[in-house]
Amino acid sequence: MSKKLLQLSAIALLVFASCSRDESFDDDIVIPTAQRQPLSAQEINNRIDNAIQTKGSFNWKQFSGYELWSATMHGNHIVSIGFGASANDFERAKSPRATQTENDLLDFIAASEGADRKAILIESDPFLNTVDVVIEKQETILGLLKKKNIRYIEPGDYRYFSVGNGMMKPGDLSETSSSVSSGSGCGYDAVALAAADYTTIAPNAKAGWSLYQHNIPTAWNYSTGAGVTIGIVDTGLSPEQTLLGSSFNDGYSSGRTLQKFGAYVDSIWPWSTGTDGPNDGCGHGTSMASAAAAPRNDNGMPVGVAYNANLLTYRAASNVVLDGYHEQNGVKNAFTALGNNASVKIISMSMGHIFSVGKISDGVKYAYNKGKLIFCAGGTSTSFTNFVGVIFPASMAEAVAVTGVKEATTLQKCDDCHSGSKIEFTVVMQRAGTGNTSPVLSYYNNETDYVGGSSVATATTAGIAALVWAKNPTWTRAQVLDKLRRSGSSYPNRNAEYGYGNINALAAVQ
Known part of the structure; x- marks a missing residue:
């Protein structure tokens, strides 16, 4: 009897070991000789471009394991993995098996790579079912693609815009603004406003011409945004502009709060974790904050739409093109933080990418599930509109996509604005005669500027939403959105x- 039991135990042990090995490794993975060297970055971009041209969009899920591995090799070997039992199983607190699933994945990767878990893990998100890891071997990615409970596998630091000869370059994604330089939406220049582009209103503020196109000054008789908090995910807020700082409560603006946070890590090293703070290093975020909520001041400076709303800003990226690990991670972290902030009702982001990013998608969905009304820019570019319609994440169902149009009786997109079926609202932001755009506060104190594109259209719409929600504080997100739609020029x-x-x-x- 004892000998028989020993034999059964040995068989059981072999079966268990075999099953365990089957779950961790796949001995059937054979890599063809032609795929043992990665594709060049240009070849990867060409395949992305082809997908956009033929299908209208691109998602890393369209790539084979070989293509994913190739892109990973050109992106510091970083892989972002979203896991979960289903496509919507992205929130860690609502996923009972999240910890076990993550541990299983990390054990598999460590064993496949022949490395310690601490060596491969860059970040485990505390709110989302996502991890960022270092992967060297193509076999590891091919093995992961066969596993259950994986929602996506994406190169975590592949920089599409750094590759030459693609359809789109950094200079193609820019704002229609005098302050823009280097094609990334950044700049610190200032321009005196033309007298025809504003009206002076009490107590000595400049109401830009575009505000009147939407009857915003008249709407201030009913609401100024008081009690509503707008969260802005962008490049931060200028420490030099006092009207978006120590003088945020100035003139007719009073009793409101301004908070600044940083989520962007300014480093070439993916494993760096210290952010560089909340201050705008680009200028773009300052312009968006101005459009949405600059005070109704007595300094002769432009006023924002919701001049009595609270403002909470996140420096989440270095510029408007979300290309690279730290920018995408910063945006993801900003959305989860805003989602967890009960005081925030509205989120505005005037940045994006031409194709989807899994971790940002998770962050947007997380904030949406917390009841936030999210506005995203539809896209602003100089030579890419024919290939990409509404950019990501404005293309998501959880986001309200906004674009800019010209001053006219019929809807006609601005020179550099994207359009498409995902667009929900438009904002008039380009003059018919001069081509001038929307007046905003400059990066520096006592200076002004013009900014256009879908960026300022998005921040403006977020401000209008704040007026509506302040007027109806008990309303839900759905009610506010419905009211905005009913007030649109094309409704129903x-x-x-x-x-x-x-x-x-x-x-x-x-």
Whole structure:
């Protein structure tokens, strides 16, 4: 009897070992000789470009394991993995097997790579079912693709815009603004506003011409955004602009709060963790904050849409093009933080990428599930509109996509703005005669500038939403969005390219 039991135990042990090995390794993985060297970065970009041209969009899920590994080799060997039992199983607190699933994945990767878990793990997100790891071997990625409970596997630091000869370059994604330099939406220049582009209102503020296109000054008789907090995910806030700092409560703006945070790590090393703070190192975030909520000041400077709303800003990236590990990670972290902030009702982001990023998608969904109303820019570029419609994450169902249009009786997109079926609203931000865009505060104190594109259109729409929510503080996100739609120039007939069109802010707050 004892000998028989020993034999059964030995068989059971062999079966267990075999099953364990089958779950961790796949001896059937054979890599063809032609795929033992990675594709060049240009070849990868060409395949991405082809997908965009033929299908209208690109997602890393369209790539084979060989293509994913190749892109990873050109991106510091970093892989971002989203795990979960289903496509919507992304929130760690709601996923009972998240810890076990993550441990299993990390054990598999460590064994496949022949490395310690601490050596391969860069970050485990505390709120989302995502991990960032270092992977060297193609076999590891091929093995992961066969596993269950994986929602996506993506190169975590592949920089599409750094590769030459692609369809789009950094200089193609820029804002229509005098302050823009280097094609990344950044700049610190200032321009005196033309007298025809503003009206002086009490107590000595400049109301830009575009505000009147949406009846915003008249809507202020009913609401100024008081009690509503807008969260802005962008490049930060200028420490030099006092009207977005120590004088945030100035003139007719009072009793509101301003908070600044940093989520961007300014480092070439993916494993660096210290952020460089909340201050704007680009200028773009300052312009967006100005458009949404600059005070109704007595300094002769431009006023924002919701001049009595609270403002909470995140420096999440170095510029508007979300290309690279730290920028994508910064945006993801900003969205989860804003999602966890109960005081925030509205999130505005005027940055993006031409294709989806899994971790950012998870962050947006996380904030959306917390009840946030999220506005994202539809896209602003100089030579890429014919290839990409609405950019990511404005293309997501959880986001409200906004773009800019010209001053006219019919909807006509601005020179550099994207359009498409995902667009929900438009904002008039380019003059018919001069081509001038929207007046905003400059990066430096007592200076002004013009900014356009879908970026300022998005921040403006977020401000209008704050007016509506402040007027109706008990409303849900759905009610606010419905009111905005009903106040659109195209309602009830949704335009195929411009959604519900220009919002009449006065009608929206009545």
